[in-house]
Amino acid sequence: MYAFETFPRLITRRLILREMRPEDAPALFAILSDPEVTRYLDIPTFTEPAQAETLIARLHASFAAKERWRWGIARASDDTLIGTGGFVRWNQGWRNAEIGYDLARSAWGQGFMPEALSAMLAFGFDQMGLRRVEAEVVPENEASARTLAKLGFRCEGTLRQRGYWKGAYHDLQLHGLLREEFTPAG
Numbered sequence: 001m002y003a004f005e006t007f008p009r010l011i012t013r014r015l016i017l018r019e020m021r022p023e024d025a026p027a028l029f030a031i032l033s034d035p036e037v038t039r040y041l042d043i044p045t046f047t048e049p050a051q052a053e054t055l056i057a058r059l060h061a062s063f064a065a066k067e068r069w070r071w072g073i074a075r076a077s078d079d080t081l082i083g084t085g086g087f088v089r090w091n092q093g094w095r096n097a098e099i100g101y102d103l104a105r106s107a108w109g110q111g112f113m114p115e116a117l118s119a120m121l122a123f124g125f126d127q128m129g130l131r132r133v134e135a136e137v138v139p140e141n142e143a144s145a146r147t148l149a150k151l152g153f154r155c156e157g158t159l160r161q162r163g164y165w166k167g168a169y170h171d172l173q174l175h176g177l178l179r180e181e182f183t184p185a186g
Helices: 022-032 049-064 112-126 142-150
Strands: 015-018 069-075 081-091 096-103 132-137 154-165 168-178
Touching: 015 112, 022 049, 022 081, 022 096, 049 069, 069 096, 069 112, 081 112, 096 112, 112 132, 112 142, 132 142, 132 154, 142 168
Parallel strands: 096 132
Antiparallel strands: 015 069, 069 081, 081 096, 132 168, 154 168
């Protein structure tokens, strides 16, 4: 059963994972208007700042409806939003969920995503009672696959033409992590 009435806030060594706020819209727009960030995502590259405002409102509504949540990933040093991540397709009865994430290009290669995902996964396994977490990754997105492997995910196969976005079908690799396989990133 969903037991979270307030949005969970997570703290890591360098990051704060928190509910996104309306004032995050400019930073979120900057992230999702970068075609390199959205290259493998099933969302269009943002072209209008209002898209970020709409997304933040939708995320608030989905949390209020107890369907899913997506944290804003912010630097602890200045609370600047550098990405997002969270659980979608949460099946409470089966005790599994899919995790998704994105990160500003300026933050790539600095270890922020493994740090953030480790906190999210620990929360999922410990607080949500998850037994399994999945991630679907476009095969060409090698950086994402490496990040998942660092956290113990195993590539379980390719789902041929699983997704359709930006006018094309996309194969997706299914990565899975079981609770007993998870070792938090240091």
